[in-house]
Amino acid sequence: MEDLYDRVMDLARRRGFIWHSYEIYGGVRGFIDLGPLGVILKRRIEDKWRRFFVDRLGLLEIETPIVSPKIVFEASGHLEHFKDPMTVCTGCGRAYRLDHLIKDSVNIPDSRLEGLGLDDLEKLVYNYDIRCPQCGSKLGKPEYFLTMFETRIGPLSGDIGYARPETAQGIFIAFKRLLEYNRGSLPFGVAQIGRVLRNEISPRQGPIRLREFTIAEFEFFFDPEDRSCPYISEVENEELRILTAEQRIKGLDEPITITVGEAIGKGLIKLEWLAYFMALAKRFLRELGVPDDKQRFIEKLDSERAHYSIQGFDQEVYLSRWGWVEVSGHNYRTDYDLSRHQRFSGVELTVFKQYPSPIKAKKLVVKPDYRSIGSKYREEAKTIIATLSRMDPYDVKRAVSEKGWIEIEGYRIESSDIRFIEEDYEESGRKFIAHVVEPSFGVERMLYVVLEYAYSEVDGRIVLKLPKDLAPIQIAVYPLLSRDGLPEKAYQIYRSIKDAGFRVEYDESGSIGRRYARADEIGIPIVVTVDYRSLEDGTVTLRDRDTWRQVRVDTLNLVDKLRIYFEGRVSFSELGIPV
């Protein structure tokens, strides 16, 4: 028996939304093509995301390359952390992602698996006698596999590069330019929608776990000493379903329902911006067709959280076959990435914030005794003094007061050779590294979610109840029959609707019933039918996809009526006289 997933994917393939890539070569797991309707649906989702986040928050949007030199991922920590446990079957040579294999083989909750090291996983394999699901042989010793695609940039073999697994690093690296574009001030956010690649060991979930997919994410930079979100009141009564880390550790899996305001008040969400974006994300998925009770946020455990995050939530949506599946991640990345890139590049990535008026302050200054140091260290004296002047005076004072001396350039400098004085100075502002919170959405996952939640069967026929604003084709114009002047009249109406900017199709082939059925399958909200009466009195019927009801409308103000309908200002039945 086909489950809902199979039926949705069958429709997706037949109707040109999604199919597996490289089908004629037997397919390669983890890659999908978007067909003609899939491309439009994806673009509608991306455009909606832009309106919802980019336009609302005034985000800057940039595009950076997929291929990045190695140092980027050394700095970002990905080379160290972006890897999954793998095992290769000693019999058939198949590779498996080990934590997934264990999860599929024995009943262990996610929360107990994700943080485990190779030794722990190996023990589980041994204890439960887990074997290759394909051939039954023993599994090889677990090892880590770096899940980034590696390549070489240019002809010289040393220049290793990786395909980005997230678009975020391109934003962090360009931070200086972006801050300048924003005239030096915080807060501001930078979005990127683009392809990313993750070299999954053995992906098996169609459009849910892909090796190549599209991320829509933004990095929102703010001053860590000014953490409040001015828009929080817009969402403070929005209810979120949250499964907290505390609950998860206790083995509970029923989320609590809590308002954004309470979640912040109780310290459950540690940052207002994080809570604000989570609330928006919930509303966004609701507008994609996912009801509130099919959404939840789960807080990541210490062991699960990405290396850059100090608090993170996954927004999950319930899917028929896969259960709760992440559609967006919300991480408080702090200053981790910018600090690391500052360190690895040697380029300052700080923000300067001017005080309303300069602050008088004292600072510690190290005064070396030039004569004494000169006589003791001769040629080395200059280097020693230069090094000393570059050091943090507080570090010098601490060392000297603890040990009575400090080692510089291999020489022991005694406390008697150094004086410390406090000087008055005026500080005109603060220099600091911006903190960042990141909402990150998987576009193909959302696309699948939209299809699954829109999918319905009525009287054995498929009706794809896509949200009106996402439907790849908004309106179809069909002549009842392909003769007697009906096609000409219908085509003329089609042109006028098209010229008004709608996504509209014209079709005269086959019976009207078959055309209605196809329109329902690809989720066209409104079909305009031109019949014999249209030739007489200039009226047409409009058919509503979701109720199959029909109304009769004059073509004179048809375009205006369609416009206010798609803007959500009138209901279908208000469009005309019921037929």
Place this chain on the structure above:
Amino acid sequence: MEDLYDRVMDLARRRGFIWHSYEIYGGVRGFIDLGPLGVILKRRIEDKWRRFFVDRLGLLEIETPIVSPKIVFEASGHLEHFKDPMTVCTGCGRAYRLDHLIKDSVNIPDSRLEGLGLDDLEKLVYNYDIRCPQCGSKLGKPEYFLTMFETRIGPLSGDIGYARPETAQGIFIAFKRLLEYNRGSLPFGVAQIGRVLRNEISPRQGPIRLREFTIAEFEFFFDPEDRSCPYISEVENEELRILTAEQRIKGLDEPITITVGEAIGKGLIKLEWLAYFMALAKRFLRELGVPDDKQRFIEKLDSERAHYSIQGFDQEVYLSRWGWVEVSGHNYRTDYDLSRHQRFSGVELTVFKQYPSPIKAKKLVVKPDYRSIGSKYREEAKTIIATLSRMDPYDVKRAVSEKGWIEIEGYRIESSDIRFIEEDYEESGRKFIAHVVEPSFGVERMLYVVLEYAYSEVDGRIVLKLPKDLAPIQIAVYPLLSRDGLPEKAYQIYRSIKDAGFRVEYDESGSIGRRYARADEIGIPIVVTVDYRSLEDGTVTLRDRDTWRQVRVDTLNLVDKLRIYFEGRVSFSELGIPV
């Protein structure tokens, strides 16, 4: 002295159109970031391309992966052909693209270089004593470098993949699905806009020669027996400037000017569809701001043409620093790609076209003499007969009539063991492989072209005269001063313009003169200024970027006036009363 290229790129960097990627790490050649304005400009160009080609021609648009398994590029011929000659300096170890190095070192026309083999290039290096431009050492032996990025898919080291250097293969591979989507009929076209990667040996031309960039291309499939383009009359009087292969071989470099109709009539362009798309491409570049005399098409020589093409033209645009630069390529790829994928995949990629009524025809049938073959070859007889039945009967007949026998499965089958008969049958239609013509545009190149052609300096100030429909920001709303209620009034006008769907910005910081200058630099066509009179009589001034003229307009119908202005229905001076 800075040349135009430097000045354009300086502006592009300062104003957030384009900057080099990975700047804080010293940059990596061949990669650029698009900043906030660059992303919008790029999207405007892509949207325009969609309107111009996809909507006009009813193309299907799809999205396929960047990473492809090796067999795709074995089949497509890229593994064999997609390589450049390289040399590595024996002194400093720098790598050079050899043909470019020779071109830069000695004065040899392109047409004499592009088809040369490694031996020929080595001779040129020797004859002209060409050395490393960096250190003066001798150059190493030339070799070919495959200019695709290589990687591995999944953890098993055998699964080599490549990043696509064009989006076309994704379309060819999905041909069966696409034909089905198009209900089995030709002609139809399939577009793809997406990232591609080319591992250039030593790219040095900023946004002109990139290792990662965006291609907008489409494959237009047609029946080779029905080659006419029904829209050709739309463009037959369009004049094209063409530098033909014949001229180029003679060393001429002044293009001829010829109408599309004549070019087809004289056989200069071998295919109507090719000519039609070239004419559209010319108009497209004109709408991007490139005058006709700064465009030309050059016909590729046999030695230059891609391996899949039987006739090809590059559309070139004249750029200040780089001279004539390709912005789009137009190739008649015939059935090359589909045939190759059919062969490599074993999956039939033909089109079936029904005849109006079945045709009676005769076909050749091979009748083996079972008894004789059985007695001669015993256990092998079955295999021999099966093989024979799979062979093309005409091939069998030809072999037998030429040699008197045919070799099958290592055995010599004599003519006496085979009979040939002609059978009557009815053919209901033709099965054939579609031919394809491909226009392919480089998006980042077009973006740079737009910037260079929009760039102007007036009284020492930069004015970016972007085509109105491409301007990332269409309208700015500025209060004259940031006090006395002017900002509130201006912000309210800004909101109403934004709500009407325009790309609009609001800014109140700094003097109005500085804001005008910035608006000119980023190419905002119209600035709305709110002054004291606005508070009294509800009028505002509109300022035209290109002429700096101003008119006074009532805010009551401001949005409508802006709309008809951006639709090109009125000129600036018709918008209001001159100030």
